[in-house]
Structure formats: C-alpha cells, structure tokens
Amino acid sequence: MKLTNSAVPVYTVAGTSASGNIPDWVKNKKRKKGHDYANHIELLQDFEFGEASHCVRVSDDGEWVMSTGTYKPQIHTHYLPNLALSWARHTDTINKTFLFLSSDYSKSVHLQEDRSIEFHTPGGCHYSLRIPRYGRDLIYDKSSTDLFVPAVGVNGNGMGEVFRINLELGRFMNEFEVDVGGDDMTSSGGGAMQGGIRVGGVNTGAVAQESHGLVAFGTTLGTVEYWDPRVRTRVATLTVPAEFGTRPEVTAMDFHRSGIKNAVGTSTGLIYLYDLRSPIPTLKKDQGYDYPIQHVQFLTPNSTTRSADSNPKILSADKRILKIWEESSGTPWTSIEPDVDINCTAWCPDTGMILTANEGRQQHAFLIPQLGPAPKWCAFLDNIVEEMADDPNDPNAYANSSRKTGEVYDNFKFLTAPQLRTLNLDHLVGKTNLLRPYMHGYFVAQKLYEEARLIANPTSYEEERAKRVQEKIDKERESRIRGQKKVTAKVNRKLAERILEKEALNEKRRAQKVLKQGGDEAAAVEAATDDKGLLVDSRFAKMFEMDDFVVDEASREFQSINPSTKVEVQPRSNLDHERGLTAVEEDMVDEVPGSSDEDSASEDDFAHRKVGEKDNRISSADYKRRPDKRKNKPKPAGMSMQVSSSKAGPRAGGRTQQDRSFGDRAATFKPGGRDRNSGGGGVVGEKSITFEPASKRKGKVQFDAGRSEKRGDRRSASKNQFRGM
Template sequence: MKISNDSAVPVYTIAGAEARPLPEWLVRRRKRSLKQDAAFAQRVELLQDFEFEEASQCVRVSEDGEWVMSTGTYKPQIHVHNLSQLALSFERHTNTINETFQLLSSDWTKSIHLQTDRFVELHTAGGLHYRTRIPRYGRDLVYDRHSAEALIPAVGVNAGGSGEVYRLNLEVGRFMKSYEIDVGGDDMATTGAGSLQGGINAGSVNTASIAEDSHNLLAFGTSLGTVEFWDPRSRNRAGILSAPTDAFEGRSEISALQFHRSGLELATGNSSGLVHLYDLRSPVPILKKDQGYGYAIKNIVYLNSSASTRAQTAEPKILTSDKRIIKIWDARDGKHWTSVEPAVDLNHVEWCKDTGMLLTANEGKQQHAFFIPQLGPAPKWCAFLDNIVEEMAEDPNDPNAFNKNSGGDVYDNFKFLTMEQLRQLNLDHLIGTTSLLRPYMHGYFVAQKLYEEARLISNPDLWQEQRQKSIAEKVAKERESRIRGNKKATVKVNRKLAEKIMEREEKAERRRAKRVLEKGGDDDMLDADTEPAPAVGEVEDDKPKGVLSDPRFARLFQDEDFEVDEASHEFNAINPSTNASTRLPKGLTAVEQEELDSAQESSDDGSSDDDGQERAQRPAKKAAPVDNTRISTSSYKKSGHNKRPPGPQMVVSSSARRAEPTRDRTFGSRMSKLKERRPANKSTTTVVGEREITFAPERKGKQSETQAQRHDRRKDKDRRSASNNAFRGM
C-alpha cells in the first residue's frame, strides 16, 4: 500500500502499483530476487489474479457486494472474483472484445454483454445462453428494470434519418420499436430520409441513463451535444436539453450521463472534458466543472449512500473520470476534494457502494484498486484495510484515520456512544423511535452533527471546562519544571558564561509562569499587558530569543577567538568580585575598631627606650594586611601632587586632642572629657571625629604663622592620629 497523492484527503493504492506489463521472464527473475525483501513480503494482495494479459475494458460489482465481474483482453475473456474468498472464481472466453456489460441479477449469474462486432450476448452460470445481432454498432448498454428492456444506443441513422436506441425486451425475447433520436444526417447537417445510414461522420447516440430511483425517465446523449428525455410509459419524447456551446471548440458531444438519486438533477459530461450540472426545471446549468485535460468524460458517479441517515449527514460528492484522472469534488460548489491519477489510461471506474473503495478497468495488465478512508469504510470483504490504514496514518489524532487513541471513535461522520453516554446527552429517548441512532454491538452510532448539537445543549459551559483544562495543563507543566536536572550547556567556549545565562533565563521563565498562574492562565492577556507595543516597521516574534539561541551571538560560544580570559587584568578590572585577590577588606565595626586602637595604644604607652631588650625578646607582631587599593605617599609625591599651587590654601584641622597616656574605655567618659577640655574661644561640636575646615589666604612667597607653626606629624609615628584621613600627612 502506498499513498497516491499528497493532498489533505489521502488515497491508498491497494492494487495496480505496477501497471505497466513486464516480460514474463523478467517477472520471474524479479520475484526470485525479492524473496528476501521485507517490503515485498509484507505487500497487500487484495484480489488474486485481478488482472488481464493486456488490458481491461469494464468492471462491475454485484448488488449483494459479493462478486466482481470484469472483462478484458487479450484473448477476450470474462473474470469473476469471489470477494468473500478474495480469489478468482472462474474465467470465461468470448469471441470478440467486450464493449460494456450489465449485471441483470443481484449476483453474477445473469449478465448481458455488448460486443464490438455488433453482437449482444446473454450469459448465465452455465455459460453463454443466447447471442443476437443488432443492425449497427452499439455505443452503450443500460438495463431498464421496470420494463425488463435492454437499451442499446447505436451509431448512424435509420431510413427516416434519425438515430436509434434499440430495445431488446428480455421478457418476451424480441426487439421492440426503437427510440428515434435526432442526431443529424451523415454530414451532421442533413436530416430526413435522403441521408445515408452510415459513414465516418454519421451521427450517433453515445450514452444513456435511467432515473431508476425516482420517475424512471430516460435520457440519451447525442453527438450533436443535446440530451433527449423520453418517457418509457408512453414511449414519447418528453423534452430536449441543448448543452451550452464552447467558445473555442463549438458544440461538443455528450459522452456521459448520470441522474441524481432524487431525479431532479442531471450531470452531463462532454468530449471536451467539461461537466455540467442541470436542474431539470431549468435549461441553464447550475454548475460547470472542468476536468482539466480536455479528454472525453467516461464516467460520472454520484457518491450517494444507500442509507438515508448517512446521506443526510454526508456532504454530496461527484466522481468524474476521463482516461487520465479520477476527480472527486463537491456537488454544491464544485470545490476539489481529492483526485487519483494512475500511470495508465482508464477505461471504466466502479464504486463499491457505501464504502471508500474504487475499482478500475484500465490499459495496464493489473487492474487498479484505490481506497479512500475519508470517503467511507473498507468493504466487509476487506475490512482489514481499516486497521492497516490506521497504522499508516501520519496524524494520530486524525478522526478520519479511524484512530482509537483520539477523543472519540469517529466513523464516517458518525460517533459511537455507549448507553451511559446517551443518557448524559439526553438522547436515550430516541432509541427505537428514529433512524438517527444506529445500534451496533454495545452502543449506538450517532450522526456527528447531532452529537455536537446535543453536547452543546447539555453542557453550555463547555468553553469554561476547556479553559480550566488548559490551565490545569499549564500548572502540571510548571510543576514538572520545578524538578530540574543539571542542564549542561552544549558550547565549546565560555561554558561558565553560558551556564550563568541559562540560569538567568530559567529564573525569568519561572517568574513569568508564576505571573501567568496568578492571572488565571491567560498568558496572552499577560503578554499584552506587560510587553511594549512594537515600533513602526518592527517585526514582532512569537517568542523572544535568548542570547544562547540568537544567531548573532553564536560565535561567542563556538569560536575560540571569543574566549574570555578570566586571569587577565581587564577581566579583573571589570569583574572585581570574581577575583579573591583583589577583593576589598571587610570593614570593621565601631567596637572592633575601638578595641584594636586601645590594644595598639596600650602597647605603645608601656614601651620605652630603656626596655629595648624586652622589646627584642617579645614575639614580633603580625603585620597588618596591606591595602592595595590606597595610593601610597611616595607614589603620590613622585607624581608631582605634593607641590602646593599658589593662592589660598585649604587647611584641615581636627578637634580631637592628642592621645593621653591613659584612655577611657567607654564613649560616655570620652565625651565628658571632651566637654571639659573644650577651649572657650573655639566652638566645636561634640561629635567624635568631626572636623573643622578653615581657609586662610596668604600672599605669594610669604608663609603664614599658622603654617610656620605646623609641625610634621609624619615624624610622630608612635602616636595615633585622631583622624582617619590617609592624605593628612602628605
């Protein structure tokens, strides 16, 4: 099995994949070489010997759906397949090639065949029952069940200059008076008794159709492009329909006819590949469809279901075919639905009613069999195709693929419901009272449209349930995302930077998910509220791209030239917190600073010049950590900052006194002594460590007395300065 087309409606080729005949010796050699091929061993062989030596002409399925009869050549023969056994039942040879045939009974036992040598043969289960000859070559063969007459449209005109449709009455066993159809003369223009009865340009009645399910009106298509309607009860002409004229090719011949089941609609196909739909109450076509290749239309089939309930829910479709392609389209607007284009020319197409199976008679050695799941189920004699198609379906949620993993079992526009589900939808009162519920096993098949309406009526808040379901799915997804493994960034260089960016993006995603859950799951409304409107000409993406997924920064994590050197001076200057050697020392609290100062002062006061030996015997004090961030005095002098510029100078003086031999341990005692020692002529604050700044202007080349009296505090290295200003002694 393989898909014949790539449209939305798949068509599976069941038989006839290799339509071109191959030499017999090549086939045997190829079969020997394919014994070990798994695809060849698992192929689907639908019908045994569903083929002819050269080509097939016509194929029909019996009304009971158990038999298939087909005719072909060469030598001219008839094949009958038993569908329950999927095998060829028998074959029967004829004298000449079969033009077309009809099954007269519900099975294969009675049939009538139109041969190309003007003979009409009647076949039964025992073989050829009777054969008779008609005056001129026949073009088509239909059977009128109401009057038990075989109608045979023929080529040429009679003595009165009219075309004929021969009537072979099978009840009385003789020919009745023919239907006389206006087909023109020998030259397509001359009419009357003077015209010839045969010739290469003689008019003909090409096809016929009968409205069996309604008014039983007869329709005959002619070579003039007209359709004549005849009433079989009165055997008189009821009307004539003139097909529209083509602007380029003129009037085309009618090559195919088909009545709708209602009897009010007629489909005609002409030799130019155009299909027209007519309402019998109007001579103007209601729809025109072009087959596309310009070949004569061979078959028109209304794909109507025999079940009335299914016909009400299914969309009306029409199958039209020429020798190149089979098209199925909507009968309401002519919209294309699907198509099949085999590798060989087609002669006839047969539809297995109420199924999705199509059988063809074609010019290849093998006859074709196509299966369309969306058109209908597989026939009961090959029901296994449904399971095969289900496994081959590309979309597992496609309801037309007969997948049982979807939300419900949808079967050709029907939904299977159990008794409990019917009670929930309040449809249990329809059981036994209407044909809308079709019992099957432990439940019922309900029309899909009826099911949708009943579900909306029984549960009007269905949209709210769907919203709650979507919110629950997002919450579950967020819960799963909380348990995360250690994601490793798949990068070549700058791995630490990539991991840092990934961690930052995960945190941002968690915050966003939290906001979505707080808003009730409406992430679209959240994005609309938080995100700014895009500028003019700016393209707004569906999802913002991160640094790792942005192609502009791809080389940052792949190219070694962009690797970050964390030991470089530039990296340490930009990221001082990442280097332990350049970190600033931790600041001390006021209590720790006071204890440290008191310990240093007590050690300074207790020492003298006479105790040099004791100082030498003491263990060396641990050096204080050097602060590399401060500017040294020597480097400051070398840079020329020690020179004083001319003009007024800024002098910084401190209100703190020189350290006494003994110091108080508490802040209160220190504050009380500061108040006692405060001079009367100077106003200082009581805040410890506060400084007063005075500006003393001076002249050039002359030092002030205040500057002359100042001494160099840098010499008092053993004394503690009250100020923490590092630049004071420079």
C-alpha cells in the same frame, strides 16, 4: 499500500503502484526478485488480465465483481468474501460493456464489438443475438424489463436509433428514434445510413431508476433527449452549451437518486450539472485534460458512513485522471491519477473503495478513508489505515502520516545540486552512473548517500550520542523525585516489602503522567507523594508491630490461599517440635493387623520393662523417618511382603503368634532363612510372596510353591483363583 500525497489521502491497495516505486533503470531481474517482489500483496486473487481490462462492475449485493478484458477476450468474476477468482470465461470477441440483470452475478448481458449481445448465466452463454448497427452503451430499466442499446448511424428516416429489447417477452420492440443530425453529408452528425466518417449516433444513456423512471440519451450533436418508456415518446430535449463555436458530444450521464439533478459529461472534458426544471446548467466543472469524460456518478450513500464531510460529492473520470469534487460548489476534494489510462470506473456503494479497469495488466483498487469505510470483504484495511495514521480520530491525520511512501523511489535519495555540493558529490556529475539526473536534481543510491553524509558530517555520531543520552536522562527524571523507603516493620517484613514495591510503582506512574502533561518535577513530586500508603495508615499499623498478627507462610491455610508462594524450609535442628502425623499416615499405622487386646499387652510390656531397657515400639516420628517410607526410595531386591494370621501355631512363652506385640515379634524376627515347620519360618501370616529379580528363561513359567497347581498352566474361568490358593 501506497499513500498518495494530497489533502485527502488515497491508498492504492491493488495495482501497479500498490507497493513502493522502483526506477526504470533497475534491471528486470531485480524488479522481479527485489524489494517490490518481496512486498507484493494481492488484495484480490488474479485481479488482472493479460493485456488490458475494459469494463468492471460491482453487483448490487456487494459480493461479486465482474470485469472484462483482453488478450484473449475473457470475463473474470471474483467472489469478494473469499477475495478470490470464482471463474473465468472466454468470449469470441472483445467486450465493450456489460450490465448485471440480477442482484448477483447469475444474470448478465454483454455488448460485444461485433454487433452481438450475449446473455450469460453461471453455466455459460445462455443466448446470443445481433443488432443492426454497432452499439455504444447498455441501459436496463428494471421496472419494464426493457434493455436499451444506443447505436451509431441513422435509419431510413435519417434518425438515430436506440434499440429496445423486452426481456420478459424475449423479442425486439419498436426502437426509439433520436435526432443525431440527418443522413446528408453536410449537416453536423450527418453521414451514410450505415455509417461513415462523420456519421452521428447515440453515445450513452441513463435511467432514473429510483424516481420518475425517465430515460435520457446523449448524442453526438451535443443534445440530451429525455424519453418516457411508459408512453414511448420524447418528453424534452436539452442542449449542451457550445464551446469555441462548436457543440461537444455528450459522452457520459447520470441521474441523482432524487431524479431532479442530472450530470452530463462532454467530449471536451467538461461536466455540466443540470436541474431538470431549468435548461441552464447550475454548475460547470473542467476535468483539466481535455479528454472525453468516460464516467460520471453521484456518490450518494445508502446509509450513514464515517465520512468526515457530509457534503454530497460527484465522481468524474477520463482516461487520465479520476476526480471527486463537491456537488454544491465544484470544489476539488481529491483525485486519483494512475500510471496507465483508465477505461472504466466502479464505486462500491457506502464504502471508500473504487475499482478501475485500465490499460495496464493489473486492475486498480483505491481506498479513500474519508469517503467511507473499507468494504466488509476487506475490513482489515481500516486497521491498517489507522495504524499508518498518527491520530485516527483526526480526519486529516491520514494525510499527515509520517509513514508516507512513494515520494521518492525506494532505496534512492533525490538530491539537488546544492545538496550534492554539501556532501562533496558534485564531482560525480557527468562522470559516472551513480547519479541519475532527474528534473532539477539527481537520484543517488541510499547507501552511497548515508556514507557521504557521515563523511561530510563527522560530528553526526556525537550528535546522535548526545541525543540518546538526553533521552535516557529524560526517561530517568521521574526516578530522581523518589527515594528508597526504609522498611521499619517489626513483623510481617516480607509483606511490608511487597506493599512498598507496589506503592513505588504507582508513584512512578503518577510522576510520568504529570511529566507528560508538561508539569515540572515539583508537581511530579507532589503527585507521587499524594497517597500516604498502607504502612502509615493507623488502621493497619498494629499488623506490622504486634506478634499476634504474624502471617505464618508455612501454615496450611496460607499455602492453600497462596500456592505459588515459595516458603524457605528451615533445618530440622532449629525446629522446636516435630510435626505430628497426618490423617493418612495415622491410618497407615493403624492398618497393621493385630488382636483386640494388643494395646493392653503393649501396656503390660511397658510396665514390666526394666529401667534402661530399649523400647522396640515404633513411635509416629520413627515411622515417619523410616527409610522404606520415603517417597521415590527404591526397594531392595528380595524384599518380602508378610501378612500375619491367627492360624499360626503357639510360640515360646505360652502365647500365640497373634497375641504377641509387634515389638516382640520384630525383635525375634530372623531374616536369614525360612522354617517350614513353624508355619512360615519367621514370616507372620499364611503365605509369603517374595519378589526376586530373575533372568528371563525360555520354557514353562515357574509357579510359587504356595499356589495351587490342580489345573496346571490353565486358568479356570468358573472358579475364583484366589479362593483356591
């Protein structure tokens, strides 16, 4: 967005100057692919016409914007919540002006240049009619559904006409006859009946829709006639003051919401503010360029906005400039002067957004933050404006922003003749195109300016270095007012170190706050050491002195509360005792099958064991340290899974296989081969399931010898296969 340099800032968010300026001497190819092209952002999609735009209007619900333009003559309608063009429609002739007949875009009436009036709906042109003479403006009275069309020329009675069309009945009604100067060739505003060079006419009109309902018409004679549409008669006539012996034409009008005040714009660039109770203007305002006033409007909000100044304001515009000034005193408030001529202006009610139709290809959109907030369909502009301002709470901060753009051309620096002599660039004047003369100085490329500045001032590097060193010193000032505290804790040393780190960080923040507020180092030291800390608190002193308050970081309670704390694992040789089995590991040991008198047998074996005989029983620690119990340990090939059973035959010693202890069975276990006669060949249990790696072979699957093969390769769906094993 481009920020206009004025007391009240104006942001150009759409239009030809929305981004940075580029000099005219830059080639067209660079203008399209250069800096402006890369930073180009459209607020509204296709908010432009091929050649120029003529009129723009905002619907009452604030969600639609309709604009007309050329070439070719067409109508564009934008849906604001989507920031996109909803539809475009071509017309037969150029559109002069139009009005919304409904709260949205669905019903609109358009005055064409060929004396035709078209009624448009979402489906297209609904109906078209023609009026006897060329129309100048459109006024719609919602209370009576009358459409007034001020026209140029006079009728047979020598009076100007305002055609009246009743939209409820769908037909022409009796016209209003307005005095525009007669039908002779000598009087002011006179001319032939059907038109002429000096023919008079009714230029514009306005209706007090929210108050008394009077309709006012401005004429080429410099008069304003007030009509009551209920009785269809003239109520009063107001004459504009003469300037330099002649009376200017009335070209723009608007009623205040109260209906008492009326603003009148003339063809000489003057605006008069009237009170209907007096024929003398209460205020006179000069636009400054002597162009006819095209638009005048009271900026009366419907609700409270964030405007910094609650004084009511008036907007006036000619083809050169748009001004906003105080209603009470006429003091200029702000102004907008685009690069192209203005044809029409529309204000989004209760916001700071102003849209214009102009002679350029792109239509313009301006945002004035002090006039009101951004519309809800582009509320993100408020955040952008606040970021660009130094202090968003200051109403004047928007104009004092350090990020102003548009003061000079992008990538170019404006230098005066003395500045050129200082940089030793004055010898280039008139000899090269590196300097572009402009007014009292020259434009120089930014890159050339930087190189010349470094050559002319060799000590700039030292100055920049000294500046950065000073910034670093200022940044480390608060670090010098604190010392490293020594940890004197006897126990819980790590906890004490963490507490000291947090206290040091808090002291640093307090010292920075004091230094930013203008305090000296002594005040910063006092603020930093104000808090005594947790370590010197008598209530918690024993926690870092007595062994009874030691925090065991390896305990399960500490790990459950602090799962992210990394605990240093000590070597096993330094451990005083081995950790016992967990409940899951004890269950795994208990799952080893055996008879009820296995424990007694183990005790008897232990009692009759000779001194020095090796104990074959597995303790809890041995079970834990077994290689095959470790996690992620690959199992060797050919490892067998064995299950004990009470059906095994008797063993040596007169006891069954089940009655023997697990240690005896492990001692006599022979892993070399299998003995079929002993019920498994050293394998305790009914079945032996062996997992052996084998290569893939085509053909039938080889089944285990212990599996039943009554049904061959087929699987029974009615019998449990495990029961038949």
